[in-house]
Amino acid sequence: MDNSLEISETPHLRVRGLNVYYNGHHALKNISLDIPDKKITAIIGPSGCGKSTLLRTFNRLIDTIEGVKVKGEVMIDGVNIYDPKVEVTAIRRKMGLLSQRPCPLPMSIFDNVAYGPRIHGERGRQNLRNIVESNLRHVGLWEEVQDRLHKPASELSIGQQQRLCLARGLAVEPEIILGDESTSALDPVSSKKVEERFLELKNEYTIILVTHILRQAKRLADYVVFLYMGELIEHGPAAELFANPKESLTREYLTGIIS
């Protein structure tokens, strides 16, 4: 099944022979795929299929889970991020993560956005102010919070918190945005706002979304990856995969026979 290059753009992220084991459980089985550059890729599949695990291998957050073993390669910009010589913080910096539930850090709105840049050594007050403002504008939050930047981030609504988290991720100038069911804790209006951000951001970033909402994948994705029980069943351009799935498992999942 070598349809990995059907999308003409050069891939941003290449996965080759990726296997993940959790305390002996084989969670991801020999995954190889290419994630296209500056597109939205949706990873879909029933719960427990390994979607989030796959996403977590991309920024090596999987390292934080005890008893995990990763084999294979994930290449970004020609570098295998599992190479022992690679600096893990530099890898993570290339990816903004937007988790399932909004997770503001226990500090002010301003400090949340400035957190990443500060971590990486940015000290200039004016620079930080500019970074905070431009990233809050980027996620459409500036107008709503500009006069309470120094209030705790926890005072924002859930939807605002999620956009704040997006701004926090963007502030370190990543190349890739990883979304782990990022709208599942949000109300419909807030979800829509976050989705709109994704569509806008894909001009500048490669976006990889894990979602269990098929309609969301259809709305957003250019490229779709379907996982089932830790195996990569099918992947390809969204229009093609949704209209004309090649594998029977994919068809069954899309029509709701398996879930």
Place this chain on the structure above:
Amino acid sequence: MASLRKIKERLTCSAMMMLTIASGLLLFVISLGLLLRSREILEMKPIMELLTSSVWKPGRGEFGFWPFIAGSLWVTLLSALLAVPVSLLCAVYLSEYASRTVRAIAGPVLDMLSGIPSVVFGIWGVLALVPLVKDYIAPMTGRFSSGYTVLTAGIVLAVMIVPLIVHVALSVLRSVGNDLRDASLSVGATRWQTVKLVVLRKAVPGLAAAVVLGISRAFGETMAVIMVAGNVAKAPKGLLSPAYPLPALIANNYGEMLSIPLYDSALMFAAFLLLAVVIIFNIAARLILKKMENIR
């Protein structure tokens, strides 16, 4: 049938409420009892004189509590100074860095340590620390010491409260959600940056509670302190002076002061002081935490 169930429901509910209220009330009853029984001495002497006078001669009717207050402060502060940094770093290590196996071993070990009776710590102090202070540490400063000092008591207390603080601090740190750690790591923070800037910050109220708990324990600890502090009724001048903390005063003398007027009342006052300080300390800690939470 249904009504019987309802009656049972109401009965259990009110019974449990009564028990809860009763245990809460106990604190007030004890404080009130101590206050009433120390009224005799409070009526005879101005309270400031009792608190600040250094002369303790019950036989002559002189009851200055300053030596004991100072003794308590010295040993408690020293033990906190020694125990708090160690405990917090230990808890951070166990929570953030140690593998599951290490944590699985350390947990029960800490629990056992905090379960050791204080008299055992006292004996350890007498057998190991007293000679150490007497024969090595004091001579290094060129002074003579019996070995029964503020330093000895402070170390014994520190060793006693470390497991307690680690235990509470560890559960506080573990209660900080992993998604917070992920959020910090995912922008490229190192583990230490994550701990320092996010985890500890989130955990501050709980950690402060752990520290307060440890200090209260040190302040009220009696047995281990009696055995190693020296019990000389003079305000300590330094780490190598003996101390006579409040709990030791009460435990050493209660029951042997029957014929001396006001002595009984004086010891009740000492007990009241002890209780009051612990309560005030707890309330103050809570207020500070409230304030800090509002800022964040």
